[in-house]
Amino acid sequence: xxxxxxxxxxxxxxxxxxxxxxxxHGNAIDLRNISAAIGGDKSKRKGIILAKSLKAKxxxxxTGQPLFEALKVCPELTxxxxxxxxxxxxxxxxxAIIQTFSKKVERFSVDECFMELSCExxxxxxxxxxxxxxxxxxxxxxxxxxTNKLLAKMGSELEKPDKIHTMFKEEIMEKMWPxxxxxxxxxxxxxxxxxxxxxxxxxxxxxxSDIDFLNQIMKSHGRLIWxxxxxxxxxxxxxxxxxxxxxxxxxxTPFDVDDIRYASLFILSLTEMVAIRLRANNMMCHVVxxxxxxxxxxxxxGRQRKLITPTDQTNTIYQTALELFKEIWDExxxxxxxxxxxxxxxxxxYQRSIFDEKNLEKKRRLNQNIDLLRVKYGSQTIKRAxxxxxxxxxVNGGVHDNYPMMTSLL
Amino acid sequence: xxxxxxxxxxxxxxxxxxxxxxIKYKFVGKDEQIHIVKINRILERNxxxxxxxxxxxxxxxxxxxxxxxxxxxxxxxxxxxxxIYKM
Ligand SMILES: [Mg+2]
Numbered sequence: 001x002x003x004x005x006x007x008x009x010x011x012x013x014x015x016x017x018x019x020x021x022x023x024x025h026g027n028a029i030d031l032r033n034i035s036a037a038i039g040g041d042k043s044k045r046k047g048i049i050l051a052k053s054l055k056a057k058x059x060x061x062x063t064g065q066p067l068f069e070a071l072k073v074c075p076e077l078t079x080x081x082x083x084x085x086x087x088x089x090x091x092x093x094x095x096a097i098i099q100t101f102s103k104k105v106e107r108f109s110v111d112e113c114f115m116e117l118s119c120e121x122x123x124x125x126x127x128x129x130x131x132x133x134x135x136x137x138x139x140x141x142x143x144x145x146x147t148n149k150l151l152a153k154m155g156s157e158l159e160k161p162d163k164i165h166t167m168f169k170e171e172i173m174e175k176m177w178p179x180x181x182x183x184x185x186x187x188x189x190x191x192x193x194x195x196x197x198x199x200x201x202x203x204x205x206x207x208x209s210d211i212d213f214l215n216q217i218m219k220s221h222g223r224l225i226w227x228x229x230x231x232x233x234x235x236x237x238x239x240x241x242x243x244x245x246x247x248x249x250x251x252x253t254p255f256d257v258d259d260i261r262y263a264s265l266f267i268l269s270l271t272e273m274v275a276i277r278l279r280a281n282n283m284m285c286h287v288v289x290x291x292x293x294x295x296x297x298x299x300x301x302g303r304q305r306k307l308i309t310p311t312d313q314t315n316t317i318y319q320t321a322l323e324l325f326k327e328i329w330d331e332x333x334x335x336x337x338x339x340x341x342x343x344x345x346x347x348x349x350y351q352r353s354i355f356d357e358k359n360l361e362k363k364r365r366l367n368q369n370i371d372l373l374r375v376k377y378g379s380q381t382i383k384r385a386x387x388x389x390x391x392x393x394x395v396n397g398g399v400h401d402n403y404p405m406m407t408s409l410l
Numbered sequence: 411x412x413x414x415x416x417x418x419x420x421x422x423x424x425x426x427x428x429x430x431x432x433i434k435y436k437f438v439g440k441d442e443q444i445h446i447v448k449i450n451r452i453l454e455r456n457x458x459x460x461x462x463x464x465x466x467x468x469x470x471x472x473x474x475x476x477x478x479x480x481x482x483x484x485x486x487x488x489x490x491x492x493x494i495y496k497m
Contacts, residue, residue: 026414
């Protein structure tokens with residue numbers, strides 16, 4: 001038996017999940033068959049498109065588009081506000097079904113899983129998974145099959161919906177190389193621009209480019225996408241690690257920081273990253289740590305504090321981290337900052353408390369939407385005004401600037 | 411049968427094994443009158459998990475307006491609500 005990797009991806013996830021839920025509750029119209037989109041609040045014409053139906057797509061509606069713009073290109077568009085609880089449930093159930101086929105399943109995003117399985121006929125298994133999900137949960141998925149994660153994912157991106165595609169090494173020339181280069185995983189808008197400037201328009205052209213040249217113009221990211229274009233990837237399927245002890249990010253600063261304004265920006269940018277990762281894991285933290293290292297003669301300090309109630313809110317974590325930093329900072333120049341959260345619990349069983357912040361639900365929804373935008377369009381899509389002209393990245397901590405986040409690491 | 415998905419007030423039995431059976435229900439009809447309908451027989455039981463949302467589906471028989479009707483009811487586990495599903 002051979003080892004195969006499957007990539008299972010729900011077709012227009014939010015929209016089809018909402019459609020199935022509505023049908024189950026007696027709605028006569030299937031959102032998937034009309035011009036429909038999930039996003040913001042239609043009555044206030046605020047917010048952005050998070051997902052769209054095929055018909056809406058054909059009318060020119062784009063994910064990430066402001067609602068008023070989408071209504072301009074498609075006036076008959078039906079807009080439904082997002083229901084994240086429903087989406088988490090659909091995501092959990094889909095993952096649970098996939099886990100009945102293999103013990104090695106990695107949830108890659110809310111609507112995508114990787115699965116590793118040794119079997120004789122992977123196509124038969126893929127059909128079983130696809131049909132089982134469709135019959136039980138009512139929505140369709142695309143499945144890509146290959147021998148590594150990158151190729152499996154590229155496979156599932158081919159024709160949609162409700163399709164199974166193989167993308168084996170010997171097929172990449174025919175199936176992957178003719179595609180525009182921005183369809184390659186990890187080629188974001190900035191990379192795409194750069195590549196086309198050098199005349200690299202297809203994945204095949206990228207694959208046949210000189211890796212040293214790519215290294216020159218894009219450093220390690222250039223090498224990475226060259227490998228991807230050639231179908232090379234050896235990252236393992238990571239089983240869900242639900243027992244993470246802590247989430248932390250740290251950064252070395254490009255200059256000596258001796259000003260509280262800059263120090264607070266670095267702490268904020270790290271907190272943004274930590275909080276995104278926390279929420280992506282559907283967790284809350286009870287303890288916040290902050291640390292710094294001095295510029296000269298090394299040394300540094302750290303301190304932690306337990307919050308009254310657990311949180312996943314960027315602002316709460318940031319305020320605590322900043323308070324702690326002010327307590328331990330001797331006002332000498334700093335070259336390294338770290339923010340970390342521990343005592344993690346799942347956000348689902350969160351207990352309400354009289355100490356809860358005001359408008360907590362609203363703030364949580366806001367953060368969820370910001371996260372979605374950043375995952376889809378990169379960390380720079382949306383940033384706090386305090387970062388403008390500061391020269392500091394608004395989200396910091398070991399992620400390639402401007403590339404899709406969180407799910408960006410295979 | 412037409413999909414109605416009309417919510418009703420239900421009296422039901424939950425037995426020792428956790429099996430839930432509808433007994434009789436009350437709803438406000440188009441005539442704005444309160445109607446009380448007894449479930450005479452449960453013909454079929456099914457479960458669905460569409461969009462991850464569990465519902466029990468019952469094919470039942472009642473006497474409505476002096477005639478015997480076979481139709482479907484639904485029970486949504488997450489909300490504990492009963493519906494006339496299809497009639
Ligand atoms: Mg998808």
